[in-house]
Amino acid sequence: MLNYSTSEENYIKAIFHLQQADGNVTTNELAAELKTKPASVTDMMKKLKTKKLVHYRAYHGFRLSADGTKLALIIIRRHRLWEFFLAEKLKFSWEEVHAVAEDLEHVSSKKLIDKLDEFLSFPRFDPHGDPIPDSNGKIETSKQVCLQDLPLNKLAMVSHVSDQSKEMLELLGHKKIGIGTKLEVKRKFNFDNSLEIKIRQPRRTSPDQPPINISEQLSNNIFAKYDE
Amino acid sequence: MLNYSTSEENYIKAIFHLQQADGNVTTNELAAELKTKPASVTDMMKKLKTKKLVHYRAYHGFRLSADGTKLALIIIRRHRLWEFFLAEKLKFSWEEVHAVAEDLEHVSSKKLIDKLDEFLSFPRFDPHGDPIPDSNGKIETSKQVCLQDLPLNKLAMVSHVSDQSKEMLELLGHKKIGIGTKLEVKRKFNFDNSLEIKIRQPRRTSPDQPPINISEQLSNNIFAKYDE
DNA sequence: AAAATAATTTAGTTTTGTCTAAAAATATTT
């Protein structure tokens, strides 16, 4: 496999994330995401097109080619494995890992990443709850759902938090909810769409806690997974 | 502390290593070391001079300034800690670590390196036996000596091997000598300057092995440390 | 279907790091 520059890799990864939502990605969108200017994006798209990493028609946006997607998954794998390493082994906090992984992800030795994966015992999720692609680029297509859409009385695991503002983290900290927290939605009140949830203690240390209340705004930003 | 490019860091590190031997470093020397052209070196020296990282007078070579030396030690610290990590935790072999560390050394988070250091329990030497600068940039000025210059019957530890060719590694492997091996020189034969050495077993597993013979060429490439 | 607006591309620069070929300085021979 060829070698790509840090800049090319950052573009490819950003396109991958943007097209999860949209499908087709737009010059201005990508410029905003990468904090660069639209003109720079156009230049790069021309280059990535000649390298066959994106499909691109001038004025009509772009999306990753098969090769581009493969590359994106390699970079995401590196990023998330390093994040896991930083959090798990070096005891970095949740919010700190991303910035450092943003650099580490561009060290391109395949052997390094596969050995790191093994050293970490093949973790399946990064500290933000996002799935880590395996060494073949296969990624769990998680049917992740926001708390509002969770069936009642079904045990689920918090896997993602979309808003990571200070205020959000403060609230989550207070309610003792984080990535990996297991919980059940017990009731849903139609008046304000607030939820009553029960948090399952990690290792049955203390007895069951009383159910707590979650506002609609908060529940819309918390995502979880469950079986079936 | 400011941030430097990968290229600038590679130059600084290379100058540091070259001036260990020489004192004053020369344009051609550095170009050879970095596999680049003399004209490129001159360009970079002008830049590093304006950044006050080197002392440089046209046509008269250069050496690191105090700031340049400080930077070099930071990069060497990163390089050797990553090498230790790769060898110790990811089970990379001795010869593989350098190339990967050559990239990792340019990820510049101070916190990353200090936490990595702690995670590794503050190792003092990299897998090649070279000392690792501490977080203040202090490096062990090891009075390392080649086997030829070792006093007789003094226990010493192999700390460095200057030639790392395949042939050399094959020979070392056969004689069961590596970084960290403890040994004593028992005799020196003036006819061919060959040595008779005794290898101290790591944990007295087997009884003392019989002494082995080392040629002058081999002994000149093995360095060791001893007390006092 | 024009006109107006918004999005995108093009043209022309800039910075960083590299290169080749020619010129200048230094070192070595004779």
Place this chain on the structure above:
DNA sequence: AAATATTTTTAGACAAAACTAAATTATTTT
């Protein structure tokens, strides 16, 4: 102390990645 050889620097070009300002295309309004 010249002449010659070697080393180093300068001059001019190039590729990558960014930017600004102007031109072009697409979309929305009227």
